[in-house]
Amino acid sequence: KPSDGRRRLPPSPLGLPVLGHLPLLGPLPHRKLQAMAAKHGPVMLLRLGRVPTVVASSAAAAQEVMKTRDLAFASRPRMRMAERLVYGRDMAFVPYGEYWRQARRVCVLHLLSHRRVLSFRRLREQEAAAMVDRVRASPGDAVNVTALIISYTNGVISRAAFGDEQSYGGLDGGEKLTKLFADFEELLGTVTMGDFVPWLAWVDTLMGLDARAKRTSAQMDALLERLIADHRHRRRYRRRREDDGHRDFLDVMLDVNEEAEKDDAGGRVVFDDVAIKAIVLDMFAAATDTTYTTLVWTMAELINHPHEMRRVQDEVRSAVGDGGRVTEDHLPKLRYLKCVIKETFRLRTPLPLLLPRETMEDTELLGYHVPARSRVIINAWAIARDPTAWERPDEFVPERFAGDDLTADYLLGQDFRFVPFGAGRRGCPGVGFAVPSMELALASLLYHFDWELPAGGPAKLEMDELNGLSVRLKATLLLVAKPWSP
Protein backbone atom coordinates (compact mmCIF):
# COMPACT_ATOMS: atom_id res chain seq x y z
CA LYS A 1 0.00 0.00 0.00
CA PRO A 2 1.34 3.47 -0.73
CA SER A 3 2.71 5.13 2.36
CA ASP A 4 4.62 8.05 0.96
CA GLY A 5 3.02 10.39 3.49
CA ARG A 6 0.50 11.74 1.01
CA ARG A 7 -1.62 8.63 0.77
CA ARG A 8 -1.27 7.26 4.25
CA LEU A 9 -4.18 5.01 5.19
CA PRO A 10 -5.68 5.25 8.71
CA PRO A 11 -4.32 2.86 11.34
CA SER A 12 -5.95 -0.51 11.50
CA PRO A 13 -6.16 -3.01 14.38
CA LEU A 14 -5.34 -6.64 13.68
CA GLY A 15 -8.26 -8.45 12.03
CA LEU A 16 -9.18 -12.00 11.08
CA PRO A 17 -9.15 -13.55 7.64
CA VAL A 18 -12.44 -13.39 5.70
CA LEU A 19 -14.54 -11.67 8.34
CA GLY A 20 -11.89 -9.06 9.13
CA HIS A 21 -12.94 -6.96 12.12
CA LEU A 22 -16.61 -7.93 11.93
CA PRO A 23 -16.48 -10.51 14.76
CA LEU A 24 -14.69 -8.02 17.02
CA LEU A 25 -17.67 -5.68 17.15
CA GLY A 26 -19.86 -7.77 19.43
CA PRO A 27 -23.49 -7.05 20.31
CA LEU A 28 -22.88 -3.36 21.13
CA PRO A 29 -20.53 -2.12 18.40
CA HIS A 30 -20.48 1.52 19.59
CA ARG A 31 -18.79 0.38 22.81
CA LYS A 32 -16.25 -1.90 21.12
CA LEU A 33 -15.43 0.80 18.60
CA GLN A 34 -14.91 3.31 21.39
CA ALA A 35 -12.41 0.98 23.06
CA MET A 36 -10.64 0.38 19.75
CA ALA A 37 -10.43 4.12 19.04
CA ALA A 38 -8.91 4.72 22.48
CA LYS A 39 -6.06 2.51 21.30
CA HIS A 40 -5.79 3.31 17.60
CA GLY A 41 -6.98 6.90 17.37
CA PRO A 42 -9.90 9.01 16.13
CA VAL A 43 -9.70 7.66 12.59
CA MET A 44 -9.39 3.91 12.02
CA LEU A 45 -9.66 1.69 9.02
CA LEU A 46 -11.49 -1.59 9.59
CA ARG A 47 -12.42 -4.37 7.27
CA LEU A 48 -15.94 -5.59 7.90
CA GLY A 49 -16.06 -8.73 5.81
CA ARG A 50 -15.09 -7.37 2.43
CA VAL A 51 -16.12 -3.82 3.15
CA PRO A 52 -13.40 -1.28 3.97
CA THR A 53 -14.83 0.87 6.75
CA VAL A 54 -13.47 4.09 8.18
CA VAL A 55 -14.50 4.94 11.73
CA ALA A 56 -14.52 8.56 12.94
CA SER A 57 -14.46 8.93 16.72
CA SER A 58 -13.66 12.56 17.53
CA ALA A 59 -15.47 15.87 17.05
CA ALA A 60 -12.75 17.03 14.65
CA ALA A 61 -13.13 13.91 12.50
CA ALA A 62 -16.93 14.22 12.56
CA GLN A 63 -16.68 17.85 11.47
CA GLU A 64 -14.52 16.92 8.54
CA VAL A 65 -16.94 14.19 7.42
CA MET A 66 -20.17 16.15 7.86
CA LYS A 67 -19.03 19.69 7.09
CA THR A 68 -15.61 20.32 5.54
CA ARG A 69 -15.79 17.36 3.15
CA ASP A 70 -19.51 16.70 3.39
CA LEU A 71 -20.00 16.13 -0.33
CA ALA A 72 -17.29 13.48 -0.61
CA PHE A 73 -18.92 11.62 2.30
CA ALA A 74 -22.56 12.13 1.27
CA SER A 75 -23.52 8.74 -0.12
CA ARG A 76 -24.90 5.68 1.63
CA PRO A 77 -23.86 2.06 1.20
CA ARG A 78 -26.25 -0.47 -0.31
CA MET A 79 -28.04 -2.41 2.37
CA ARG A 80 -30.00 -5.50 1.52
CA MET A 81 -32.67 -5.09 4.17
CA ALA A 82 -33.35 -1.50 3.18
CA GLU A 83 -33.60 -2.50 -0.45
CA ARG A 84 -36.19 -5.09 0.36
CA LEU A 85 -38.17 -3.18 2.90
CA VAL A 86 -38.18 0.31 1.41
CA TYR A 87 -37.93 -0.70 -2.23
CA GLY A 88 -34.47 0.86 -2.70
CA ARG A 89 -36.38 4.02 -3.60
CA ASP A 90 -36.62 5.83 -0.28
CA MET A 91 -34.45 8.68 0.84
CA ALA A 92 -32.49 7.76 3.97
CA PHE A 93 -30.87 4.68 2.44
CA VAL A 94 -30.42 5.63 -1.22
CA PRO A 95 -27.03 6.66 -2.64
CA TYR A 96 -26.29 10.31 -3.31
CA GLY A 97 -27.68 11.45 -6.66
CA GLU A 98 -30.57 13.10 -8.46
CA TYR A 99 -33.24 10.82 -6.99
CA TRP A 100 -32.04 11.45 -3.44
CA ARG A 101 -31.76 15.20 -4.07
CA GLN A 102 -35.36 15.50 -5.21
CA ALA A 103 -36.71 13.20 -2.53
CA ARG A 104 -34.88 15.25 0.08
CA ARG A 105 -36.26 18.46 -1.39
CA VAL A 106 -39.85 17.20 -1.18
CA CYS A 107 -39.24 15.98 2.31
CA VAL A 108 -37.70 19.19 3.65
CA LEU A 109 -40.03 21.58 1.80
CA HIS A 110 -43.30 19.73 2.06
CA LEU A 111 -43.34 16.91 4.58
CA LEU A 112 -41.24 18.28 7.40
CA SER A 113 -41.49 22.05 6.97
CA HIS A 114 -42.07 24.12 10.08
CA ARG A 115 -45.60 24.83 8.92
CA ARG A 116 -46.39 21.16 8.36
CA VAL A 117 -45.01 20.19 11.75
CA LEU A 118 -47.16 22.89 13.37
CA SER A 119 -50.19 21.54 11.54
CA PHE A 120 -49.85 18.31 13.50
CA ARG A 121 -50.05 20.08 16.83
CA ARG A 122 -53.60 19.09 17.68
CA LEU A 123 -52.85 15.51 16.79
CA ARG A 124 -49.85 15.45 19.14
CA GLU A 125 -51.91 16.97 21.95
CA GLN A 126 -54.66 14.39 21.44
CA GLU A 127 -52.18 11.53 21.50
CA ALA A 128 -50.53 12.89 24.65
CA ALA A 129 -53.92 13.23 26.36
CA ALA A 130 -54.80 9.67 25.31
CA MET A 131 -51.54 8.46 26.80
CA VAL A 132 -52.31 10.15 30.12
CA ASP A 133 -55.77 8.57 30.09
CA ARG A 134 -54.21 5.18 29.44
CA VAL A 135 -52.00 5.54 32.52
CA ARG A 136 -55.01 6.54 34.63
CA ALA A 137 -56.98 3.57 33.37
CA SER A 138 -54.22 1.01 33.66
CA PRO A 139 -55.05 -1.65 36.18
CA GLY A 140 -52.65 -3.06 38.74
CA ASP A 141 -49.56 -1.54 40.22
CA ALA A 142 -47.02 -1.03 37.48
CA VAL A 143 -47.48 0.68 34.14
CA ASN A 144 -45.59 -0.67 31.14
CA VAL A 145 -44.04 2.67 30.23
CA THR A 146 -42.20 1.21 27.23
CA ALA A 147 -45.45 0.01 25.64
CA LEU A 148 -47.16 3.26 26.54
CA ILE A 149 -44.50 5.36 24.82
CA ILE A 150 -44.35 3.09 21.77
CA SER A 151 -48.06 3.42 21.30
CA TYR A 152 -47.91 7.23 21.69
CA THR A 153 -45.10 7.48 19.13
CA ASN A 154 -46.80 5.13 16.67
CA GLY A 155 -49.99 7.13 17.10
CA VAL A 156 -48.37 10.48 16.37
CA ILE A 157 -46.35 9.26 13.43
CA SER A 158 -48.90 7.03 11.77
CA ARG A 159 -51.54 9.77 11.95
CA ALA A 160 -49.11 12.31 10.51
CA ALA A 161 -48.08 9.90 7.78
CA PHE A 162 -51.35 8.21 6.85
CA GLY A 163 -54.09 10.31 8.40
CA ASP A 164 -56.57 9.21 11.00
CA GLU A 165 -59.64 8.25 9.06
CA GLN A 166 -58.55 4.89 7.84
CA SER A 167 -58.92 1.49 9.29
CA TYR A 168 -55.33 0.63 8.34
CA GLY A 169 -56.39 -1.96 5.82
CA GLY A 170 -58.42 -3.97 8.27
CA LEU A 171 -55.66 -3.97 10.87
CA ASP A 172 -57.61 -1.36 12.87
CA GLY A 173 -54.59 0.23 14.53
CA GLY A 174 -54.48 -2.46 17.19
CA GLU A 175 -52.03 -5.12 18.21
CA LYS A 176 -51.54 -6.55 14.74
CA LEU A 177 -50.47 -3.20 13.42
CA THR A 178 -48.10 -2.60 16.30
CA LYS A 179 -46.60 -6.03 15.65
CA LEU A 180 -46.20 -5.32 11.94
CA PHE A 181 -44.45 -2.01 12.65
CA ALA A 182 -42.21 -3.63 15.26
CA ASP A 183 -41.20 -6.46 12.88
CA PHE A 184 -40.53 -3.96 10.16
CA GLU A 185 -38.26 -1.84 12.33
CA GLU A 186 -36.47 -4.87 13.70
CA LEU A 187 -35.71 -6.19 10.23
CA LEU A 188 -34.58 -2.81 9.00
CA GLY A 189 -32.15 -2.72 11.90
CA THR A 190 -30.78 -6.16 11.11
CA VAL A 191 -27.34 -6.23 9.58
CA THR A 192 -27.14 -9.11 7.14
CA MET A 193 -24.10 -11.21 6.50
CA GLY A 194 -24.58 -10.78 2.77
CA ASP A 195 -23.89 -7.06 3.13
CA PHE A 196 -20.37 -7.76 4.27
CA VAL A 197 -19.42 -11.08 2.75
CA PRO A 198 -21.52 -11.55 -0.41
CA TRP A 199 -20.71 -15.25 -0.76
CA LEU A 200 -21.96 -15.82 2.78
CA ALA A 201 -25.41 -14.45 1.96
CA TRP A 202 -26.79 -17.99 2.27
CA VAL A 203 -26.34 -17.61 6.02
CA ASP A 204 -29.10 -15.01 5.97
CA THR A 205 -31.40 -17.38 4.13
CA LEU A 206 -30.55 -20.11 6.57
CA MET A 207 -31.39 -17.84 9.48
CA GLY A 208 -34.81 -17.23 7.96
CA LEU A 209 -34.09 -13.54 7.47
CA ASP A 210 -34.97 -13.52 3.81
CA ALA A 211 -38.30 -15.22 4.38
CA ARG A 212 -39.18 -12.86 7.22
CA ALA A 213 -38.25 -9.81 5.18
CA LYS A 214 -40.37 -11.05 2.32
CA ARG A 215 -43.37 -11.69 4.53
CA THR A 216 -43.15 -8.40 6.42
CA SER A 217 -42.60 -6.32 3.33
CA ALA A 218 -45.56 -7.99 1.59
CA GLN A 219 -47.80 -7.12 4.56
CA MET A 220 -46.54 -3.59 4.73
CA ASP A 221 -46.93 -3.18 1.00
CA ALA A 222 -50.54 -4.36 1.11
CA LEU A 223 -51.24 -1.89 3.89
CA LEU A 224 -49.72 1.00 1.97
CA GLU A 225 -51.51 0.08 -1.24
CA ARG A 226 -54.75 0.13 0.64
CA LEU A 227 -53.97 3.49 2.26
CA ILE A 228 -53.06 5.04 -1.08
CA ALA A 229 -56.26 3.71 -2.64
CA ASP A 230 -58.30 5.14 0.27
CA HIS A 231 -56.61 8.49 -0.12
CA ARG A 232 -57.19 8.58 -3.88
CA HIS A 233 -60.81 7.66 -3.40
CA ARG A 234 -61.37 10.38 -0.87
CA ARG A 235 -59.53 12.95 -2.95
CA ARG A 236 -61.62 12.17 -6.00
CA TYR A 237 -64.79 12.92 -4.10
CA ARG A 238 -63.57 15.82 -2.13
CA ARG A 239 -61.10 17.13 -4.69
CA ARG A 240 -58.70 18.83 -2.37
CA ARG A 241 -59.25 19.23 1.28
CA GLU A 242 -59.58 22.95 1.75
CA ASP A 243 -58.03 22.91 5.14
CA ASP A 244 -54.35 22.37 4.53
CA GLY A 245 -53.94 21.78 8.25
CA HIS A 246 -55.25 18.25 7.91
CA ARG A 247 -53.07 16.96 5.16
CA ASP A 248 -51.01 13.92 5.99
CA PHE A 249 -47.77 12.80 4.33
CA LEU A 250 -49.58 10.58 1.84
CA ASP A 251 -51.80 13.48 0.75
CA VAL A 252 -48.78 15.69 0.34
CA MET A 253 -46.93 13.10 -1.75
CA LEU A 254 -49.99 12.57 -3.93
CA ASP A 255 -50.20 16.35 -4.50
CA VAL A 256 -46.55 16.55 -5.47
CA ASN A 257 -47.11 13.70 -7.87
CA GLU A 258 -50.19 15.21 -9.47
CA GLU A 259 -48.52 18.57 -9.88
CA ALA A 260 -45.49 17.03 -11.54
CA GLU A 261 -47.77 15.15 -13.92
CA LYS A 262 -49.60 18.38 -14.72
CA ASP A 263 -46.46 20.22 -15.79
CA ASP A 264 -45.22 17.17 -17.63
CA ALA A 265 -42.49 16.84 -15.01
CA GLY A 266 -40.08 19.15 -16.85
CA GLY A 267 -37.10 16.95 -16.15
CA ARG A 268 -38.13 16.36 -12.56
CA VAL A 269 -38.30 12.94 -10.97
CA VAL A 270 -41.90 11.84 -10.80
CA PHE A 271 -42.64 10.12 -7.55
CA ASP A 272 -44.67 7.15 -8.66
CA ASP A 273 -46.53 4.89 -6.26
CA VAL A 274 -43.46 2.87 -5.38
CA ALA A 275 -41.54 6.02 -4.53
CA ILE A 276 -44.46 7.34 -2.50
CA LYS A 277 -44.69 4.13 -0.53
CA ALA A 278 -40.94 4.10 -0.01
CA ILE A 279 -40.67 7.68 1.16
CA VAL A 280 -43.63 7.59 3.52
CA LEU A 281 -42.41 4.33 4.98
CA ASP A 282 -38.96 5.83 5.35
CA MET A 283 -40.32 8.71 7.40
CA PHE A 284 -42.11 6.22 9.53
CA ALA A 285 -39.06 4.06 10.10
CA ALA A 286 -36.73 7.01 10.72
CA ALA A 287 -39.11 8.63 13.16
CA THR A 288 -40.60 5.91 15.37
CA ASP A 289 -37.75 3.89 16.73
CA THR A 290 -35.51 6.87 17.43
CA THR A 291 -38.22 8.90 19.13
CA TYR A 292 -39.61 6.24 21.41
CA THR A 293 -36.18 4.91 22.32
CA THR A 294 -35.08 8.35 23.47
CA LEU A 295 -38.26 8.93 25.45
CA VAL A 296 -37.85 5.64 27.29
CA TRP A 297 -34.22 6.44 28.06
CA THR A 298 -35.25 9.85 29.37
CA MET A 299 -37.76 8.36 31.80
CA ALA A 300 -35.19 5.76 32.84
CA GLU A 301 -32.49 8.36 33.52
CA LEU A 302 -34.94 10.46 35.52
CA ILE A 303 -35.98 7.47 37.63
CA ASN A 304 -32.34 6.92 38.52
CA HIS A 305 -31.86 10.66 39.18
CA PRO A 306 -34.65 11.67 41.59
CA HIS A 307 -33.23 15.14 42.16
CA GLU A 308 -33.35 15.92 38.44
CA MET A 309 -36.80 14.29 38.24
CA ARG A 310 -38.11 16.56 40.97
CA ARG A 311 -36.64 19.59 39.24
CA VAL A 312 -38.30 18.92 35.85
CA GLN A 313 -41.59 18.17 37.54
CA ASP A 314 -41.45 21.44 39.49
CA GLU A 315 -40.73 23.27 36.27
CA VAL A 316 -43.59 21.68 34.34
CA ARG A 317 -46.07 22.01 37.19
CA SER A 318 -45.32 25.64 37.81
CA ALA A 319 -45.51 26.43 34.08
CA VAL A 320 -48.87 24.68 33.69
CA GLY A 321 -50.42 25.48 37.07
CA ASP A 322 -52.85 23.38 39.09
CA GLY A 323 -55.53 21.30 37.48
CA GLY A 324 -54.42 22.05 33.95
CA ARG A 325 -53.14 20.16 30.97
CA VAL A 326 -49.86 20.51 29.12
CA THR A 327 -50.18 22.08 25.67
CA GLU A 328 -47.55 23.09 23.17
CA ASP A 329 -47.84 26.68 24.37
CA HIS A 330 -46.05 25.60 27.51
CA LEU A 331 -43.08 24.05 25.75
CA PRO A 332 -40.95 27.19 25.24
CA LYS A 333 -40.97 27.74 29.01
CA LEU A 334 -39.66 24.29 29.84
CA ARG A 335 -35.95 25.04 29.70
CA TYR A 336 -34.81 22.40 32.12
CA LEU A 337 -36.89 19.74 30.38
CA LYS A 338 -35.10 20.63 27.15
CA CYS A 339 -31.77 20.19 28.94
CA VAL A 340 -32.90 16.79 30.22
CA ILE A 341 -33.77 15.60 26.71
CA LYS A 342 -30.55 16.98 25.30
CA GLU A 343 -28.50 15.26 27.98
CA THR A 344 -30.31 12.00 27.20
CA PHE A 345 -29.41 12.37 23.52
CA ARG A 346 -25.79 12.87 24.57
CA LEU A 347 -25.56 9.95 26.94
CA ARG A 348 -27.97 7.56 25.22
CA THR A 349 -27.57 8.53 21.56
CA PRO A 350 -30.37 6.45 19.98
CA LEU A 351 -28.39 5.93 16.77
CA PRO A 352 -24.93 5.79 18.36
CA LEU A 353 -23.27 5.20 14.99
CA LEU A 354 -25.73 7.44 13.07
CA LEU A 355 -26.52 5.97 9.64
CA PRO A 356 -23.58 4.65 7.65
CA ARG A 357 -22.20 6.84 4.89
CA GLU A 358 -20.11 6.01 1.87
CA THR A 359 -17.43 8.07 0.14
CA MET A 360 -18.14 9.04 -3.46
CA GLU A 361 -14.53 9.78 -4.40
CA ASP A 362 -11.03 9.49 -2.98
CA THR A 363 -10.79 11.90 -0.07
CA GLU A 364 -9.06 12.55 3.24
CA LEU A 365 -9.86 12.43 6.91
CA LEU A 366 -7.56 14.11 9.47
CA GLY A 367 -4.75 13.78 6.94
CA TYR A 368 -5.33 10.09 6.19
CA HIS A 369 -6.24 8.87 2.75
CA VAL A 370 -9.78 7.49 2.39
CA PRO A 371 -10.50 5.70 -0.89
CA ALA A 372 -13.71 6.10 -2.86
CA ARG A 373 -16.52 3.69 -1.90
CA SER A 374 -15.35 3.21 1.67
CA ARG A 375 -18.05 2.81 4.25
CA VAL A 376 -17.92 5.50 6.91
CA ILE A 377 -19.13 5.19 10.48
CA ILE A 378 -19.29 8.12 12.88
CA ASN A 379 -19.27 7.06 16.51
CA ALA A 380 -21.47 9.89 17.77
CA TRP A 381 -21.92 8.11 21.08
CA ALA A 382 -18.17 7.95 21.74
CA ILE A 383 -17.74 11.58 20.65
CA ALA A 384 -20.42 12.66 23.11
CA ARG A 385 -18.52 10.92 25.93
CA ASP A 386 -15.04 12.01 24.92
CA PRO A 387 -13.30 12.95 28.19
CA THR A 388 -11.14 15.54 26.41
CA ALA A 389 -14.30 17.35 25.28
CA TRP A 390 -16.74 16.89 28.17
CA GLU A 391 -16.59 17.19 31.94
CA ARG A 392 -17.88 14.15 33.83
CA PRO A 393 -18.68 12.60 30.43
CA ASP A 394 -20.36 9.46 31.75
CA GLU A 395 -22.67 11.21 34.19
CA PHE A 396 -26.21 12.45 33.64
CA VAL A 397 -25.89 16.22 34.17
CA PRO A 398 -28.67 18.07 32.26
CA GLU A 399 -27.44 21.33 33.78
CA ARG A 400 -24.46 21.29 31.42
CA PHE A 401 -26.73 22.52 28.61
CA ALA A 402 -28.36 25.30 30.66
CA GLY A 403 -26.26 28.01 29.02
CA ASP A 404 -27.24 26.98 25.48
CA ASP A 405 -29.66 28.85 23.29
CA LEU A 406 -32.43 26.35 23.87
CA THR A 407 -34.94 27.96 21.53
CA ALA A 408 -32.90 27.59 18.35
CA ASP A 409 -31.89 24.18 19.49
CA TYR A 410 -30.37 21.30 17.62
CA LEU A 411 -29.08 23.49 14.83
CA LEU A 412 -27.20 20.77 13.08
CA GLY A 413 -23.59 21.37 12.22
CA GLN A 414 -22.75 23.84 15.01
CA ASP A 415 -21.13 21.73 17.68
CA PHE A 416 -19.56 18.51 16.49
CA ARG A 417 -19.12 17.18 20.04
CA PHE A 418 -22.88 16.61 19.99
CA VAL A 419 -24.20 15.05 16.78
CA PRO A 420 -27.11 12.70 17.58
CA PHE A 421 -28.85 13.85 14.37
CA GLY A 422 -25.77 13.89 12.15
CA ALA A 423 -25.23 17.04 10.08
CA GLY A 424 -24.65 18.33 6.58
CA ARG A 425 -26.40 17.19 3.41
CA ARG A 426 -27.40 13.90 4.98
CA GLY A 427 -28.22 15.31 8.42
CA CYS A 428 -31.60 14.41 9.92
CA PRO A 429 -34.41 16.49 8.40
CA GLY A 430 -36.82 15.33 11.11
CA VAL A 431 -35.51 17.15 14.18
CA GLY A 432 -38.30 19.73 14.07
CA PHE A 433 -40.84 16.91 14.00
CA ALA A 434 -39.19 14.86 16.74
CA VAL A 435 -38.55 17.55 19.35
CA PRO A 436 -42.10 18.80 20.05
CA SER A 437 -43.48 15.23 20.09
CA MET A 438 -40.90 14.27 22.67
CA GLU A 439 -41.23 17.38 24.82
CA LEU A 440 -45.01 17.19 24.91
CA ALA A 441 -45.06 13.50 25.85
CA LEU A 442 -42.48 13.88 28.57
CA ALA A 443 -44.04 17.01 30.04
CA SER A 444 -47.46 15.32 30.10
CA LEU A 445 -46.20 12.20 31.86
CA LEU A 446 -44.30 14.27 34.41
CA TYR A 447 -47.05 16.79 35.04
CA HIS A 448 -49.81 14.33 35.83
CA PHE A 449 -47.95 11.63 37.73
CA ASP A 450 -45.17 10.94 40.16
CA TRP A 451 -43.20 7.91 39.03
CA GLU A 452 -41.51 5.21 41.06
CA LEU A 453 -39.91 1.82 40.64
CA PRO A 454 -42.18 -1.00 41.81
CA ALA A 455 -41.82 -1.75 45.52
CA GLY A 456 -39.87 -4.84 46.43
CA GLY A 457 -37.66 -4.68 43.34
CA PRO A 458 -34.18 -3.18 42.98
CA ALA A 459 -33.80 0.45 44.09
CA LYS A 460 -32.04 1.40 40.86
CA LEU A 461 -32.89 0.60 37.29
CA GLU A 462 -30.45 -1.55 35.29
CA MET A 463 -29.45 0.57 32.29
CA ASP A 464 -28.27 -2.27 30.01
CA GLU A 465 -28.51 -1.61 26.29
CA LEU A 466 -30.02 -3.66 23.48
CA ASN A 467 -29.00 -3.10 19.89
CA GLY A 468 -31.63 -2.90 17.15
CA LEU A 469 -32.42 -0.23 14.61
CA SER A 470 -31.56 2.05 17.51
CA VAL A 471 -29.92 1.18 20.82
CA ARG A 472 -32.58 0.93 23.47
CA LEU A 473 -33.04 0.14 27.14
CA LYS A 474 -32.84 -3.63 27.40
CA ALA A 475 -35.37 -3.99 30.18
CA THR A 476 -39.05 -3.19 29.77
CA LEU A 477 -39.64 -0.05 31.78
CA LEU A 478 -42.25 -0.86 34.42
CA LEU A 479 -43.10 2.01 36.75
CA VAL A 480 -45.72 2.85 39.30
CA ALA A 481 -47.64 6.03 38.51
CA LYS A 482 -49.10 8.10 41.37
CA PRO A 483 -51.54 10.73 40.15
CA TRP A 484 -50.36 14.19 41.21
CA SER A 485 -52.67 16.40 43.14
CA PRO A 486 -51.33 19.84 44.01
Ligand code: HEM
Ligand atom coordinates in the same frame (compact mmCIF):
# COMPACT_ATOMS: atom_id res chain seq x y z
C1 HEM B 1 -35.08 11.14 18.21
C2 HEM B 1 -35.31 11.39 16.97
C3 HEM B 1 -34.35 11.23 15.80
C4 HEM B 1 -33.00 10.98 15.76
C5 HEM B 1 -32.05 10.78 16.92
C6 HEM B 1 -32.62 10.93 14.36
C7 HEM B 1 -31.34 10.71 13.90
C8 HEM B 1 -30.97 10.66 12.56
C9 HEM B 1 -29.62 10.44 12.09
C10 HEM B 1 -28.41 10.22 12.98
C11 HEM B 1 -29.64 10.43 10.73
C12 HEM B 1 -28.44 10.24 9.79
C13 HEM B 1 -27.72 11.57 9.70
C14 HEM B 1 -26.45 11.61 8.88
O1 HEM B 1 -26.13 10.66 8.13
O2 HEM B 1 -25.76 12.64 9.01
C15 HEM B 1 -31.02 10.67 10.34
C16 HEM B 1 -31.46 10.73 9.05
C17 HEM B 1 -32.77 10.87 8.69
N1 HEM B 1 -33.83 11.13 9.54
FE1 HEM B 1 -33.77 11.28 11.55
N2 HEM B 1 -33.73 11.15 13.60
C18 HEM B 1 -34.81 11.34 14.43
C19 HEM B 1 -36.10 11.62 14.06
C20 HEM B 1 -36.55 11.71 12.77
C21 HEM B 1 -37.90 12.01 12.39
C22 HEM B 1 -39.03 12.33 13.37
C23 HEM B 1 -37.95 11.95 11.02
C24 HEM B 1 -39.11 12.19 10.08
C25 HEM B 1 -40.34 12.42 10.43
C26 HEM B 1 -36.62 11.63 10.55
C27 HEM B 1 -36.26 11.48 9.22
C28 HEM B 1 -34.97 11.21 8.78
C29 HEM B 1 -34.63 11.00 7.38
C30 HEM B 1 -35.60 11.00 6.19
C31 HEM B 1 -33.24 10.79 7.32
C32 HEM B 1 -32.39 10.54 6.08
C33 HEM B 1 -31.73 11.79 5.59
C34 HEM B 1 -30.86 11.57 4.36
O3 HEM B 1 -30.27 10.49 4.20
O4 HEM B 1 -30.77 12.50 3.53
N3 HEM B 1 -35.79 11.49 11.64
N4 HEM B 1 -31.81 10.82 11.49
